[in-house]
Amino acid sequence: MDTEAVRSFVRAAELGQLQQAADELGVTQQAVSKRIAALERELEVRLFTRTARGVELTLDGQALLPHARSIVTGVERAVAAVRPGSRALRIDVLGLRTAQAVILHDYWRSHPGTELEVVTLKVDDPRMAVAAVGAGEIDASFRTVTDPAALPRELRMIHAFDSPLELLVGPRHPLASARTLTPPQLRGHRIWVPGIAPGSEWAEFYDQLSAEFDLRVDAAGPNFGNEVLLDTLADSADVATLVAARDRYLWPTNYDLRRIPIVNPTLVYPLSLILRRANPHPGLRAVIDHFASLAPLAGPTWRPSWVTD
Structure with a gap:
């Protein structure tokens, strides 16, 4: 299986646009289309349907996506094991127009040398985002597990900021x-x-x-x-x-x-960040400190019951 085809499939699925995936990967849209078409022929399934706004995953594409992410992560880990330096900090922000994406962009603008990859996992179930952090596919996710006892021991959840x-x-x-x-x-x-x-x-x-x-x-x-x-x-x-x-x-x-x-x-709306307890990405500390530096809200506030701090 061509790992670059798998990588193209993952980015197209996450972005919903072949051109955006091509721009990120540094290739042409035609190259991305050919890679995905080759992958579909190899698997004998259709992975995407085209829409007026871009592409959407078929049921087979949805089934393949978590495994494809694991393949890409595994390849990246293998490369990182023999290449000096480390990969970019990878954070799931849920959506690119959300408050967490806006504040993360503010951080990046004030630290333009930061190697940062912004991810938008298209999942509603927080357990799927938790699994992605646990598997090392992403370094942190702006998600909340409202029952902290349900969070795996190897992960922790911290309060990021109030929205x-x-x-x-x-x-x-x-x-x-x-x-x-x-x-x-x-x-x-x-x-x-x-x-x-x-x-x-x-x-x-x-x-x-x-x-x-x-x-x-x-x-x-x-x-x-x-x-x-x-x-x-x-x-x-x-x-x-x-x-x-x-x-x-x-x-x-x-x-x-x-x-x-x-x-x-x-x-x-309290926003939390889920990350690994052991060996978190070294770039996370500065991002977390940036959130802590935000001015507190003035006046009385209402928060849901799961907020304890």
Whole structure:
């Protein structure tokens, strides 16, 4: 099996774009396509389907991905064993527009010589991210295991930073003119958060948030992505959503969407970092120190029950 074909498959699966995978690998898109096609012929399965936005894994592709990652990791370890130096620090940020990606980018901008590889594992189950850290596929992951007893002994979870939430609404929403909002003011309004995966940490977060403040958090319907969510908010007079203050969202100027801070208390999504106890990547310490240097939130806050520090 051609390991470069396997590597091309893994990056295309993680990025969802053949051109982006080619750019990262330093080859042409045609080369990536040929490698993946050769791999499909060898395995006698189809690994991707093409969409308007890029490529998506087939069921066979989904089954192959964790094994392919292990192959790539094994090759990298073999090379590192005989080559001076070490590979780049590899951190899973869940999504490239998330608050954790934004702050990690801020760190990299202030430390431009840092060898850093940003990964977006497309898994909702935190146990899969934990397994990737344990296997050495990644050095750390911005995930939370809400029951610390379920975390393997060889791993640890540390608090990275707190991410305050904001209400995002369109111009016709009844709360659109507010400068700030309190949680009780959100009651009775539909807060649409598509993509709340059962068993995920964010599913538990929204369950606790809804129960604590009697909020109507609605995850009904398929998740068509942020673009459709923003389209819906711009056209709606009664739908809102919650976003993290540092999350990056881009929309056309005519949408006139408003991000409104929530205060008294500030609703906080706590972000944790999972890493190995023994022999963590040497670049992690400086990243963790950067998170610790962030200014604490002012005023009263609300956090879910699993936060103990």
